[in-house]
Amino acid sequence: MNRLPLRGLPRAALCIGVGLVLAGPAVRAVDDTENLQQELRRTREELSATRDALERLSERVEAMEAASVEAPPEPTPVATATARIAPVNADNPAVSVVVDTAFAQDARHSYESIGYPNGADFSLKGAELFISAPIDPFLRGYASLSGSSDEGFDIEEAALITTALPWNLTVKAGRFFADVGRLSHWHDEALPFVDRPPSIDRLIGGESGSEGVEVSWLAPIDPYLELTAGVYDTVGAEYLEDLNDNGFFGRRDFDELTVLARPHTYLDLTDTLNAELGGTWFGQPRDHARNLWAVDLTVRHQPGTSGVYQGLVIGSEWLWNQQLFVQRDPMGVVVGRIRHDRTGGYAYAEAFFSRRYSLGTRFDYSESPDLVNDLARTASAFVTWMPSEFQRLRFQLDTSWGDQRSNQRYTLQWTAFIGSHSHGFAQR
């Protein structure tokens, strides 16, 4: 009997069994790897598809963004116009109101002759309604109606200005501030100080208010040169008021009218430094009743920096006034005539800081046009803060001395602009 095969069978079966037992996990491992590889492939494919979809989506979004910015405007009036111009209703011109209010106190004594009364007061320095619009292609019109605590309601200006005359000519007519010097034709709220310099107030008679006609010519050359000539009832707000209050409403002989001439030039000294120089003469021909000569000089440093210091303005005007005064007795009868030669002027410097602040100082020398022994000198310091372009707080301290007792005065001024307020190039 051959027992070997029989003896070897269980052994072989055992070997196969052990082999199968040992080989089982290896077979499963091969399957798992394949599965994982397949899953990885699928995931990669899905990821790639997602990435492609994202890229397509991103490109579409970018294209939509670009299209939304690049596309020319829809066929509205803009597409056929040559410019985008802010809409203006022809029936409703630019309107603005300025509210200019102040508190002032004289610390010692009054200095009445330069408008510094004794004591303390709140005042509405001015509430000005300003209206401006083109009238037609050849004419522009504007009006400034003002009311204040001191002077009540008044039409400060109401004038027409040509816009299309040839040869660089412009004609202005109506009631307006005549082109005298620099600050005398600025509105109160546009001044760099809380008050008009006493010298201008006294010798010109407040702002250069007038009723008349003015022609100006801009020389067609590279340097700026403008010549102005005018004829008026009179020049000076106080004189105009007197004239219109006397019952004749300003009517008078031709040689009693006031005539004016003013050359005005400007030079860029460097890129950041410039100067303006002007001269003015106005007079009343009959009896040479009034002759006023004035020179004005303004130097500006405008560095255009973004730092703390942002610029400096130095301005000065000097006036010589020769005027004939009628002397009357207490009954109003003319008893004589007297001619006075008086002078006055101011100089100021204002430095600008950090877009919101400015700090300045002014010295003013003024003689009364008619009174004897009424010289006033005023030294002032002022600081201005503008919380925005449309409101301003200013504090000014004045010390006055001269033929009256010395006086200290401080004023706090608060000014705000409602609407589109701009007096334009002349009050830059």
Added chain:
Amino acid sequence: MALPSASPHRILSCIACALWLALAATPAAAVLRVVASTPDVADITSQIGGERVSVMTIAEGSQDPHKVPVKPSFVTKLNRADALVVQGLNLEHAFVPALLEAARNARILPGAVGYIDASLYVKPLEVPSSQSRVQGELHPLGNPHYNLDPEQGLPMARAIAEGLERVDPAGADAYRAGLARFSQLLERKISEWKTLAAPLRGLKVVSYHRDLPYLASRYGLEIVGTIEVKPGIPATPGHLQELLATMEREKVKVIIREISYDPGLARSLAERTGAQVAEISALAGGLGAPGYIGSLEANLRALLAAAQAGSSG
């Protein structure tokens, strides 16, 4: 020896000769005298117009376009100009209307042939729905700082070229060629900048003035605040405290200061938050780079440098 006497006839002849020589020696004048309100539109006009135009610019690159001084010397230039090119959307409200009032030149008044508005084909962003000044100094026609977005250079150039052609029809071919040349150059740069600007996408920034919506939209910047309280309204202490809190919450890494604005506030905020300050110019040439395209690139590189420093800091 006596000098020969100078008769009046001889003197007049000499003067006439001198005048003739002076006139003859004067180089041929350019066809169009153009005044441009900003360096951006000035450069594009020069590139399109070439030798057919002589361009004078009012605002300088380093200036705040809202506060350009009104100088009488600009009046004489405007008086004799054949065309005025403006960036438009009321950007120049602080100086162009006052200058035009004094310039006595009806040819360049708004709506006239010589008034060239570069914004004509730009689609404005942030057009206000109300004009209340509670919202600050709003521009009624929309945000006017579109020039900072390179893509807007193309519609700007188109409007300028068409304007020049309107004023000077004889030069139409030259202006069209100039437009094609400029547009090609700008498009090539835009393509380069698109790749270069990739790191800016999603970057949270604070700017000084609200003048970045076009630029932000182009490069994907996220503006989380401005140093100004509202457009044109300077910062207050309370607003700065709120801005600091916002910057910390939003993890703002870059403050963008337009060079015409106060460097102190941006620096102070940067010191307190660890953010980087990127100095850009709202008008061409402010950073010293030449021309409109050069300025756009200088701005982009300043942003990239700050973004990189902010992310590594």
